Amino acid sequence: MPIKTMIEAIRDALDAEMQNDPRVFVLGEDVGVKGGVFLATDGLYKKYGMKRVLDTPLNEIGIAGIAIGAAMRGLRPVAEMQFADYSLPAFDQIANEAATIRWRTAGEFSCPLVVRAPYGAGVHGALWHSQSVEALYAHRPGLKVVIPSTAYDAKGLLIAAIRDPDPVIFFEHKKGYRLIKDEVPDGDYTVPIGKARIAREGDAMTVVSYGLMLHYCLEAAQAEGIDAEVLDLRTISPLDRAAIVGSVKKTGKCLVVTEDTQSFSITGEIAAIVNEDAFEYLDGPVSRLATPDVPGMPHDPGQEEWLLPNREKIAEAMRKLARY
Amino acid sequence: MSAENHISRHEALGLHGEDVHELYYQMVLTRTVDDRLWNLNRQGKVLAFASCLGQEAAQVGSAYALAPDDWLAISYREHGVVIARGMSVRDIFAYAYHRDNDPNTRGRQIPGHYGSQKLHILTASSPVGTQLAHGVGSAWASVYEGKREATIIYFGDGATSTGDFHAAANFAAVHKLPVVFLCQNNEWAISVPNTLQYAVKHLTERAAGYGMMGTLVDGLDVIEVFGATRAALARAYSGEGPTFVEAKCKRLRSHTTEDDDRRYRRREDVEADRAHDPLANLEAYMKAASLWDEGVARQAGEKAAAEVEDATQYAEASPLPKPSETLTHIFAEVKTDAHQNDD
């Protein structure tokens, strides 16, 4: 099976679905002739033309709102936000409109929209090219939020997202675009939304993570020789509650790792779920490791590196929980 | 204007006497619905709603120009639009009463936020301006699929200040999309007057800034609104792009049932505005055009009253949704009831 990078897998997914379904079109800033600032849509403009790979004016409200209107009319728009940080101007359209359309019409209308956006730090992008904003969207009922950690999942989940009859927010770690590579089948296949994956089996503790951090968790478990079970959420919302609870019941301990800033991040939601459904099985407090509550990512690589969770910090958190 | 002029105005647009009578009836019906909903609110039966009193000509005249295949993106005030589009008064009242047989929303939205696949009305919402982008997306979908359809977008003067308005107008103009931007300028955004909303004399001046056509119409004159909308639609169908139509009208009631305009409008100004009544205007036109007799007025009034009475009784007799119904239709997968309409 061919080895592909995550960005190639995403491009594959878009190409496959555009081939399969004439209703699928891509829109966003610089997605056309240039192929996107990270080249996620490279080659698609040549192949499918400007109507299906549309360079929009610089206005995120418009990208999201126009995509929502087209989705209500039965098209399958895949809107690209150039950076997750810049999805916030479109937050109203996504959170107040896309999320509510099926519910507020009691099923008469739906909004089969995908919003893709690169997220995450570690690339010296500073305040506005580094953010993790999944918690903002995950808090909103009516939206699905997906974050793949492998190239295989990126392709399968993106195809599933495009076929999903409801709005899906799809975050891709920009540092992972070329760093993450694994086997990706040709042709189309789906990975189900809402299902977590056990990335590493173990008995000593459950480490819950997603996106790029998932890899650091795996590396830390390997390096420390800790028998940790590493759970890759893949979908942030709706959370795979059964997978989280099942694993914690087996291991008795839980560490949640996210690159997002800590307060009100999804780490708190997972701690609450474990508390509700696996309290009697716990041999220690649910622990969490996240970026400290700083309103921006510093541009200086030294400060950035110091701030972010990494293998060493994850290993330390694992050791601490193991000792408990 | 002389009688001949009046006659030539509707006839010049290809409208017959029956059309004028139909426009009149739809405006009377709109007003009757509006009055009843307002009264029902005061009786505590309809929890909230935004009246369209004073805007009947702008709404009915523009919607009357649409073809069945055209699409509509609307705000929360468009009762006359949906009536002209063919929504039954029963459905309007079932909605206002939060009933389970309402095809719009079944108790979820505030009354007036209509949406209907059958009538090609995209679901409305409260956030001011968002429907502008949806309407442009709808027009994009029509062009994408090679369909000869236009989308008309209804919005107020306040909405022209939103980012959504700018996004929508610019995109529609860049791609010459089949859109009619129908702005009902009722001079107020709740309590904020036009003078604090924008600095141009007429909002149509904005159109040139987007590279689109702008048309100013008297929103109290149903024939003029009809003509301007039809011309805009003709441009849309023939690929000439979007048109911004500004219909100047008056808001003859408070912003909504929840607002009290005595806090910000002088009574003498409100009284003066009442003279600008689109129904009285049409009545005068019909008299001059020999389309009026007391029978027409009486019949229209009686028919509308009967429809509204029937719809009120229908709604009152209809069942409410089960409260737990509110947990349904969040995503497609959860199939919990017979109303599910999934892909």
Ligand SMILES: Cc1ncc(C[n+]2csc(CCOP(=O)(O)OP(=O)(O)O)c2C)c(N)n1
């Ligand atoms: C984004 C947003 N801000 C504020 C409000 C509260 N609000 C509801 S209607 C309204 C005024 C709208 O004025 P206009 O666009 O002229 O429409 P009209 O109500 O006059 O028909 C405001 C401020 C809202 N619904 N949405």
Ligand SMILES: [Mg+2]
């Ligand atoms: Mg207004």
